[in-house]
Amino acid sequence: MAGASDDRIEKQDRLARVRHEVGADALVLASHEAVSWYLEGVRTHVSLAGPPVLAVRAEAHGDVLFVADNEADRLIAEELLPEDAERVVRVPWWIPPAVVAAEQPGVVEAAVASQLRAARAPMMPAERARYRSLGHETAETLTDVLGRVDPAQTERAVAAVIAAELIARGIDPLVVLVAGAQRGGFRHPLPTAGVLGDRAMVVVCGRRDGLIANATRWIGASVDEEPLLGVERAFLDASAPGARLDAAFEAGTAAYARFGFDVDEWQRHHQGGPTGYAGRDPRATASTTDLLVENQAFAWNPTAPGVKVEDTMLRTAEGWEVLTIDERWPSVEYEGQRRPVARAYGAS
Numbered sequence: 078m079a080g081a082s083d084d085r086i087e088k089q090d091r092l093a094r095v096r097h098e099v100g101a102d103a104l105v106l107a108s109h110e111a112v113s114w115y116l117e118g119v120r121t122h123v124s125l126a127g128p129p130v131l132a133v134r135a136e137a138h139g140d141v142l143f144v145a146d147n148e149a150d151r152l153i154a155e156e157l158l159p160e161d162a163e164r165v166v167r168v169p170w171w172i173p174p175a176v177v178a179a180e181q182p183g184v185v186e187a188a189v190a191s192q193l194r195a196a197r198a199p200m201m202p203a204e205r206a207r208y209r210s211l212g213h214e215t216a217e218t219l220t221d222v223l224g225r226v227d228p229a230q231t232e233r234a235v236a237a238v239i240a241a242e243l244i245a246r247g248i249d250p251l252v253v254l255v256a257g258a259q260r261g262g263f264r265h266p267l268p269t270a271g272v273l274g275d276r277a278m279v280v281v282c283g284r285r286d287g288l289i290a291n292a293t294r295w296i297g298a299s300v301d302e303e304p305l306l307g308v309e310r311a312f313l314d315a316s317a318p319g320a321r322l323d324a325a326f327e328a329g330t331a332a333y334a335r336f337g338f339d340v341d342e343w344q345r346h347h348q349g350g351p352t353g354y355a356g357r358d359p360r361a362t363a364s365t366t367d368l369l370v371e372n373q374a375f376a377w378n379p380t381a382p383g384v385k386v387e388d389t390m391l392r393t394a395e396g397w398e399v400l401t402i403d404e405r406w407p408s409v410e411y412e413g414q415r416r417p418v419a420r421a422y423g424a425s
Contacts, residue, residue, distance in 0.1 A: 084201045085158070088115055091196040092135045095189055103183030106133040106193075107175035110354035111186055113287030114197050116142075118207060119156040121287070123148065125249060132178040140164055143174040191367065194358055198351065199370045205391065207286045208353075208374065211248065212389050212400025215283045215290040218242045220403045223296050227422055228275060232257055232268035235279065243283050251289065251356070252282035258297070261383045264346040273297065276419070278385060287354050291376040292401040293387035295419035302418050304336040305384045306411040311335075312348065312377040313390070313397060320369050322350060326361040329377065342381050349378040352389060374400070386416065 092104055092115070106112050109121045112129050121129040131144040131152065144152055146167040153162040168174045179185055186193060200208065222239050232255035240250040256266035258274030266278070276297035283290050312329030330343035350361030353374045359365050361377075371394055378387035391398045397414060407424070408415040 084203050085117060087201060093137070095192045095196060096137065098192060099184055099189055101184040103134050103136040103181070104189065105175065105178045105183050105185045106135060107178065107186050110197070110358060111193055114354045116161060117158060118286030118288065119152070125251060128173065130174065132175040134178045134183065141166055143168050143178040145170050145174055194367060197353060197358065198373045200353065200372045200374060200391070204288070205372065208288050208391065208400055211283065211285045211288055212290045213402065214246045215243070215248060215281060215292055216401045216403035216406065218246065219279065219281065219292060219294045220405050223279060223294060223420060224425070226273065226296065228273050228297065230273055231270050232273065233270060235273065236268040239279065239281060243281070248283040248285045250281065251284050252280065254280035264380060280387070282356050289352060289354070289356050290389045290401050291352060291356065291387055292389065293378065293385050294406070294417060297419060297422055299419040300384060302384065302386070302409065303411065304338065305379055305381060305386050306416050307336040308332045308338070308379040309377055309386050310412055312379065316369055316375055316392060318369055318371040318392065322361050322365045322367040322369060323363055325369065326363060326365065329379065338381050346380050349376045349387065352376040388417070
């Protein structure tokens with residue numbers, strides 16, 4: 078974790094500003110995204126569906142980590158930085174660590190959710206390096222697996238191989254969706270025993286070092302991708318540092334009609350938004366007023382029946398950097414940026 082110490086000092090400063098803003102002596106971090114962000118990407122889970130096994134009480138005079146006793150030895154040996162291991166308080170396994178962390182006066186995470194999102198938004202160098210590695214390996218996984226599939230395979234069989242390949246790379250498969258040709262109308266297609274057919278969609282959200290890479294790929298028959306790429310570009314152009322998230326959302330959703338889609342198409346599925354330590358941090362809507370910043374990650378995912386585009390991108394001072402990229406995947410250039418298109422079965 079090169080640069081982790083420098084990053085941690087900056088994160089402590091950011092939380093100190095939040096404490097000052099709300100007049101609190103302590104902040105209690107209890108979500109996967111907040112704890113993993115603050116502790117440099119530690120794995121906060123045992124069950125992917127369960128709550129974090131530790132919580133952090135960030136105080137002016139130092140941090141205290143409340144850790145489930147049955148997880149403490151492993152976390153100290155394998156996950157925590159040395160300075161954090163010295164600040165562990167063991168909590169009986171039957172008491173949630175967040176409950177103990179909040180027993181003394183302080184502000185709980187939910188009360189400062191927007192401020193903590195703002196603290197997480199600008200990614201620092203070590204975080205960006207970890208995210209680039211994760212994004213590239215996630216995209217590589219999709220290229221490798223989908224280059225071997227055929228139309229007769231089932232959605233579940235493809236999902237199983239993708240999940241296995243992600244795990245082999247140290248990536249937790251938080252989401253693996255597969256839609257064969259008969260299920261192209263579903264926006265969140267959990268895999269079934271149905272076959273891929275002539276055109277299929279695969280969606281993954283993979284987590285490593287606390288960060289989540291989101292990507293969508295199509296295999297089989299090609300369709301006209303350009304109209305949806307135009308909608309995506311509207312989201313990207315509006316997601317400039319200094320803009321508000323609700324304004325970027327409005328600009329992107331308004332583009333559906335301009336590119337020939339139904340004016341209400343955006344209402345049929347969420348459109349994505351900022352990402353990082355949460356799949357969407359937050360999911361963009363007309364009422365999310367977060368201020369966008371430089372070095373912030375995004376995963377916009379405009380979609381319509383039978384088409385969808387999604388990649389994890391970083392908005393830098395130079396413009397957009399696609400993180401979930403593999404040069405082996407077929408792409409087209411759209412307004413100066415390479416964007417993925419459907420890959421034919423058996424294409425090398």
